[in-house]
Amino acid sequence: MAHAPAVAHGGGHTTSTxxxxxxxLMWIFxxxxxLFFGSLIATxxxxxxxxxERGIGPFPVDVTIxxxxxxxxxxxxxxxxxxxxxxxxxxxxxLAVYGAQHARMKMMKLGLLATMVLGLTFLGFQVYEFRTxxxxxxxxxxxxxxxxxxxxxxxxxxxxxxxxxYLGSMLAASxxxxxxxxxxxxxxxxxxxxxxxxxxxxxxxxxxxxxxP
Amino acid sequence: xxxxxxxxxxxxxxxxxxxxTTVDHxxxxxxxxxxxxxxxxxxxxxxxxxxxQLAVPNGTVIESDRFSQLFTMHALTxxxxxxxxxxxxxxxxxxxxMIGARDVAFPRLNALSYWTxxxxxxxxxxxxxxxxxxxxxxxxxxxxERPYSDGSGIDFYVVGLLTLGLSSLMAALxxxxxxxxLRAPGMTMMRMPVFVWMTFVISVLLILALPPLxxxxxxxxxxxxxxxxxxxxxxGGDPLLWQHIFWVFGHPEVYILILPAMGIVxxxxxxxxxxxxxxxxxxxxxxxxxxxxxxxxxxxHMFTTGMGSVPRAVFAVNTMIxxxxxGIKVFNWxxxxxxxxxxxxxxxxxxVAFIATFTIGGISGVMHAxxxxxxxxxxxxxxxxxxxxxxxxxxIMGIFAGIYYWFPKMTGRFLSEALGxxxxxxxxxxxxxxxxxxxxxxxxxxxxxxxxYDDGLDWGFWNMFATIGSYVIAVSLLIFLVNFFRSxxxxxxxxxxxxxxxxxxxxxxxPPPEHDFDAIYTVRARDPLWYDRDHGIAPPExxxxxxxxxxxxxxxxxxxxxxxxxxxxxxxxLAVSALGGVIAYYGVWxxxxxxxx
Amino acid sequence: xxxxxxxxxQQHGLSPMQYLAIGAGLTLITIVELWVSYSGLxxxxxxxxxxxxxxxxxxxxxxxxxxxxxxxxLTQVFAASLTLAILITIVLLTLYWSAxxxxxxxxxxxxxxx
Ligand SMILES: [Cu+2]
Numbered sequence: 001m002a003h004a005p006a007v008a009h010g011g012g013h014t015t016s017t018x019x020x021x022x023x024x025l026m027w028i029f030x031x032x033x034x035l036f037f038g039s040l041i042a043t044x045x046x047x048x049x050x051x052x053e054r055g056i057g058p059f060p061v062d063v064t065i066x067x068x069x070x071x072x073x074x075x076x077x078x079x080x081x082x083x084x085x086x087x088x089x090x091x092x093x094x095l096a097v098y099g100a101q102h103a104r105m106k107m108m109k110l111g112l113l114a115t116m117v118l119g120l121t122f123l124g125f126q127v128y129e130f131r132t133x134x135x136x137x138x139x140x141x142x143x144x145x146x147x148x149x150x151x152x153x154x155x156x157x158x159x160x161x162x163x164x165x166y167l168g169s170m171l172a173a174s175x176x177x178x179x180x181x182x183x184x185x186x187x188x189x190x191x192x193x194x195x196x197x198x199x200x201x202x203x204x205x206x207x208x209x210x211x212x213p
Numbered sequence: 214x215x216x217x218x219x220x221x222x223x224x225x226x227x228x229x230x231x232x233x234t235t236v237d238h239x240x241x242x243x244x245x246x247x248x249x250x251x252x253x254x255x256x257x258x259x260x261x262x263x264x265x266q267l268a269v270p271n272g273t274v275i276e277s278d279r280f281s282q283l284f285t286m287h288a289l290t291x292x293x294x295x296x297x298x299x300x301x302x303x304x305x306x307x308x309x310x311m312i313g314a315r316d317v318a319f320p321r322l323n324a325l326s327y328w329t330x331x332x333x334x335x336x337x338x339x340x341x342x343x344x345x346x347x348x349x350x351x352x353x354x355x356x357x358e359r360p361y362s363d364g365s366g367i368d369f370y371v372v373g374l375l376t377l378g379l380s381s382l383m384a385a386l387x388x389x390x391x392x393x394x395l396r397a398p399g400m401t402m403m404r405m406p407v408f409v410w411m412t413f414v415i416s417v418l419l420i421l422a423l424p425p426l427x428x429x430x431x432x433x434x435x436x437x438x439x440x441x442x443x444x445x446x447x448x449g450g451d452p453l454l455w456q457h458i459f460w461v462f463g464h465p466e467v468y469i470l471i472l473p474a475m476g477i478v479x480x481x482x483x484x485x486x487x488x489x490x491x492x493x494x495x496x497x498x499x500x501x502x503x504x505x506x507x508x509x510x511x512x513x514h515m516f517t518t519g520m521g522s523v524p525r526a527v528f529a530v531n532t533m534i535x536x537x538x539x540g541i542k543v544f545n546w547x548x549x550x551x552x553x554x555x556x557x558x559x560x561x562x563x564x565v566a567f568i569a570t571f572t573i574g575g576i577s578g579v580m581h582a583x584x585x586x587x588x589x590x591x592x593x594x595x596x597x598x599x600x601x602x603x604x605x606x607x608x609i610m611g612i613f614a615g616i617y618y619w620f621p622k623m624t625g626r627f628l629s630e631a632l633g634x635x636x637x638x639x640x641x642x643x644x645x646x647x648x649x650x651x652x653x654x655x656x657x658x659x660x661x662x663x664x665x666y667d668d669g670l671d672w673g674f675w676n677m678f679a680t681i682g683s684y685v686i687a688v689s690l691l692i693f694l695v696n697f698f699r700s701x702x703x704x705x706x707x708x709x710x711x712x713x714x715x716x717x718x719x720x721x722x723x724p725p726p727e728h729d730f731d732a733i734y735t736v737r738a739r740d741p742l743w744y745d746r747d748h749g750i751a752p753p754e755x756x757x758x759x760x761x762x763x764x765x766x767x768x769x770x771x772x773x774x775x776x777x778x779x780x781x782x783x784x785x786x787l788a789v790s791a792l793g794g795v796i797a798y799y800g801v802w803x804x805x806x807x808x809x810x
Numbered sequence: 811x812x813x814x815x816x817x818x819x820q821q822h823g824l825s826p827m828q829y830l831a832i833g834a835g836l837t838l839i840t841i842v843e844l845w846v847s848y849s850g851l852x853x854x855x856x857x858x859x860x861x862x863x864x865x866x867x868x869x870x871x872x873x874x875x876x877x878x879x880x881x882x883x884l885t886q887v888f889a890a891s892l893t894l895a896i897l898i899t900i901v902l903l904t905l906y907w908s909a910x911x912x913x914x915x916x917x918x919x920x921x922x923x924x
Binding site for chain 1: 826832846847856862863871875881887890894898899
Binding site: 015017019021025028032043047050054056143148 | 382389390393400422427428432435439440450451801802805806
């Protein structure tokens with residue numbers, strides 16, 4: 001429930017440790033998400049060699065089995081481009097947070113919009129990649145590379161999608177008469193934490209899945 | 214219901230709608246507690262059916278498929294729908310009071326956790342009308358896969374647990390933040406009551422242990438619905454991966470079940486011994502040590518899967534090490550009793566019995582840490598005996614201690630001590646009659662989960678003995694229900710601190726007002742009320758300023774309905790999921806825009 | 811852990827230009843990563859790739875997510891969770907890739923040979 005910014009109270013504007021309740025909640029939640037993606041990545045790695053041992057393709061990388069060479073299915077130049085797009089969305093996100101915290105509403109709104117557009121572009125790349133793989137004969141049921149790949153990147157994509165919805169809702173709400181209220185800076189910062197986290201998960205996935213042969 | 218908790222005495226806050234929209238941690242605590250106890254009775258009924266079937270050789274009460282569903286649903290109900298929510302009931306009611314706060318950090322999120330729990334519990338329990346899951350609570354692959362379980366039972370299991378996991382995650386996030394950030398002035402971490410500490414540890418465990426389970430459940434769901442082969446060996450998958458993922462969650466889960474009871478006992482023993490808990494730092498740090506170690510022992514559930522000798526040795530040693538902090542706790546409880554001026558109330562009976570029965574379960578647990586011994590005990594009734602000594606003799610005993618201890622605080626009324634004695638002794642005797650013979654049965658080779666056994670195996674006597682014991686437990690619970698309903702009908706007579714206890718929840722009226730404390734305490738020592746009493750410090754002065762409490766909200770239940778429909782859609786039609794998504798999204802908007810000042 | 815109530819933390823961080831510069835730096839590292847992945851550096855390749863992505867990870871967490879400037883507690887929360895996730899992954903992979911796994915493979919072969 002990354003969506004739910006409840007209003008802090010009870011402690012007034014002070015807390016026992018000085019950290020803001022909602023921000024602390026988001027960080028602990030992201031800690032939980034580390035275990036979620038950690039488990040998915042671990043599953044991918046467990047089956048990585050098994051796929052090649054069983055010899056049922058398509059395979060992630062170029063392999064030669066019994067003298068027959070198979071072409072690796074992962075398209076690294078394409079994914080590098082989408083990685084760059086997601087990286088840039090983190091830059092626009094941090095600018096949106098800067099705008100929100102310094103009462104520069106135009107900067108905030110433009111930042112949110114740009115982040116959404118870049119996020120959607122990333123999702124577009126992913127849809128294209130999934131479709132291409134499908135044409136080349138790789139789907140969920142083909143082999144365990146397909147299963148682990150689609151589930152891992154699919155859940156990452158879902159997180160990007162939720163993030164786009166989250167930012168979009170926030171952008172829409174910012175056009176109300178009193179915008180996001182007096183906590184604008186905190187709201188956008190917490191949304192930013194979520195968005196950056198989705199980005200760092202991709203940094204790991206990009207290295208572990210695509211770059212490491 | 215409205216009479217159950219006297220909290221609800223305010224005339225403007227009555228009726229069903231006020232319960233549906235409540236964001237008051239005390240009312241949510243009561244909801245959790247009452248739901249959890251109802252499911253406890255329901256899960257107990259399932260167990261009685263099984264014991265009836267097993268009373269004599271070649272029993273004919275229940276046939277084999279139904280029996281599999283019964284033991285699966287008994288375990289799921291007791292773990293996820295009874296012990297965890299009853300623990301959550303105490304967290305909700307007591308944590309803000311014990312740390313001297315006026316509510317949790319996120320009151321609406323708290324309500325959302327409860328309603329989501331109820332949604333997940335409904336999905337799981339209503340499976341009886343279709344097909345209940347029958348793969349055991351740890352639901353091993355490949356039995357849980359399509360080729361072997363074609364019905365909808367396993368799907369109910371997956372969706373039910375995903376929903377319940379989401380609920381637990383939200384609750385745990387809320388309590389972690391509450392305990393970190395909402396402590397009264399002067400309440401340092403090392404001044405927190407042990408129950409608060411244990412709640413904090415459990416929250417952290419839940420936050421970190423639920424994601425692996427979620428991943429495992431999602432993979433199982435994909436195997437069953439979308440044709441992947443994560444856990445199907447013939448297609449290159451690995452059934453053992455499910456075991457690894459499940460027990461990465463499953464072992465911390467064991468401590469999630471037992472630590473609340475340890476926390477409760479650590480409150481009850483000092484109060485009724487009239488002396489502070491012996492070795493407070495040791496108790497706290499051994500609780501933390503247990504939680505940390507629980508991450509590196511999971512494969513002790515897999516000693517017989519051929520992991521190889523080095524992993525077996527490592528996991529065996531790790532598991533045995535957990536015995537050390539657990540032993541430290543037991544000795545500290547005993548030392549708390551030593552030299553105390555003890556009052557034997559019913560709560561104290563349960564707390565002392567907890568030490569004894571939990572220790573028996575703990576010792577048989579250490580036996581399983583040894584791979585050769587474990588290989589003998591694997592899948593026999595010895596394991597059933599062990600886990601019931603820990604969960605019934607441990608968790609349930611602790612929870613009953615908590616019920617008798619905090620009942621005056623929650624309702625302003627006392628449970629009858631005379632009926633309490635009957636309840637205690639019958640429960641204690643019944644529990645040992647039921648579960649102790651299972652050690653013998655296990656060593657005699659009786660496998661767990663069988664629905665019947667042959668006459669010539671010589672298992673008949675102890676099975677009959679255990680069945681009689683289970684009926685004794687049932688009688689004791691009936692006495693408790695009588696006690697409960699008689700008490701709530703009485704006039705409230707409990708003053709603020711009837712037990713003369715040291716912790717802050719006893720520093721406000723029984724039951725507490727909606728805003729918990731008229732004035733916030735400043736904490737000067739570990740046992741604040743005793744410190745203030747001994748140093749002649751008066752309670753904080755009431756300034757009479759307006760105390761703002763968050764208004765009721767119906768968005769939590771709306772979002773919970775949306776989440777539940779998302780799950781129901783996975784069992785029926787995707788359109789239902791889509792509807793659930795829309796409702797949840799609408800609820801989030803309403804929630805975000807709702808004024809809370 | 812401080813128990814007295816402290817005022818909420820102040821907003822701090824970098825200027826927009828500095829954020830853009832960090833973005834450029836991250837892009838540069840990504841290009842280096844690509845080069846390393848095609849370079850065929852042998853046994854050095856995987857550690858180097860992991861190292862580079864760890865730098866990117868740390869930069870985003872530290873500066874974009876403000877962890878450098880924020881309360882220490884937040885760093886502790888995240889670092890502990892991340893460590894646990896990595897630890898469990900390593901233990902799991904060790905269980906699968908350890909020498910003992912050969913016995914399982916041997917068992918499979920034995921099964922296959924009838
Ligand atoms: Cu265990």
